[in-house]
Amino acid sequence: MTAARVSPSRRRFSGAGRRVAPYVFIAPFVVLFLAFLVAPIVIAVVNSLFATRSSGLGFGGSETVFAGVDNYVVAFADSDFLTSFGRVLLFGIVQVPVMMMIAAGLALMFDSALVRGRRFFQFAVFLPYAVPGVIAALLWGFLYQPSVSPIVQGLRAIGLDADFLAPGTVLWSIANVATWSVTGINMIILFAALQTVPREMYEAARLDGAGELRIALGVKLPMIAPAILLTTLSSVIGTLQLFNEPQVMQTVTSNISSDYTPNMAIYAASTLAKNPNLASAMAVILGVATLIVSVIILRINNRATRTATDGLH
Structure with missing residues (x-):
């Protein structure tokens, strides 16, 4: 009798708990998402609409006033800031495909049964990623x-005069550092994706007379297309946010200016020029540019996927 009376309340409590439980589990993510992603974006947008101006011909105090889009006008009028976008665009057009080809080639090589000492070489390729930028x-x-x-001296010993920090080569020297650093992690992602491909597909292709190269290009790479898209997209975003390598190498060469990349220009506006409002406007422009490039890459990938699917049908 008692059990019959308690059972409905327990069922109601259990049903309410099941409805509340999903929100309890996602609450930490929502809080962190709002605090560390949404809030900084909102603050940057709001700051970009204001400006700090001095009163009394510069002898009085400063005041923050609403500036509208004035900071954006100043940012777009800054030729050095716009040039930095062109520089990272050129950097990405060359560095990302080269890095992805190396990463995919290594992943395919490690996935092959012909490679001995696979784990050692995987660790050796991945190790540079563990080194801080x-x-x-x-x-x-x-x-x-x-x-x-020793590299320059060795090249000079054989009659080659190389200057890796010259104005025309320093960008590609930075690209080499970036490629050396991130190829390993992209190789690991692609190799892990290859492990999910059913081995029966390879056997079927071999029975049809396909060689290892044709299997790699015609079976393996199409099957890991989502992983390739993920690594390419993250690499493109990383290119637009290039900062550590040129900022550090600026100390060893005068051919890297304080606004060499968009992120460096934002940092210079915030610290050297002490204009956080202009820096916020530049950061918003960089964020919008990153979003546009990401959407373009996703649309190109979706179109290519649809074309390949239609071809199969």
Whole structure:
């Protein structure tokens, strides 16, 4: 009798608990998402609409006034800031495809049964990613300096005069540092995706007379297309946010200016020029540019996927 009376309330409590439980589990993510992603974006947008101006011909105190889009006008009128976008665009057009080809080639090689000592070489390729970006830039900065670099001295010994810090080559020296640092993690992601591909597909392709190269290009790579898209997209975003490598290497060469990349220009506006409102406007422009590039890449991938699907049908 008692059990019959308690049972309905327990059922109601259990039903309410099941309805509340999902929100309890996602609450930490929502709080962190709002605090560390949404709030900084809102603060940056709001700050970009204001400006700090001095009163009394510069002898009085400063006041913050609503400036509207004035900071954005100043940012777009800054030729050095716009040039930095073109510089990272050129950087990404060359560095990202080269890095992805190396990462995919290594992943396919490690997935092959012909490679011996696979784990050792995987660790060796992944190891540079464990080196902090600042340390990697310092290391390569030492290797680039003509007076102490064993690489430069070795090239000179065979009659080649190389200057890795010259105005025309320093961008590609930075690209080399970035490629050295991130190829390993992208290789691991692609290799892990390859492990999910059913081995029966390879056997079927071999029965049809396909060689290893054709299997790699015609079976393996199409099957891990989502992983390739993920790594490409993250690499493009990382390119637009390039900061550590040029900022550190700026200490060893005068050919890297304080606004060499968009992020460096934002940092310079905030610290050197002491204009956080202009820096916020630049950061918003960089964020919008990153979003646009990401959407373009996703649409290109979706169109390619639809074309391939239609071709199969």
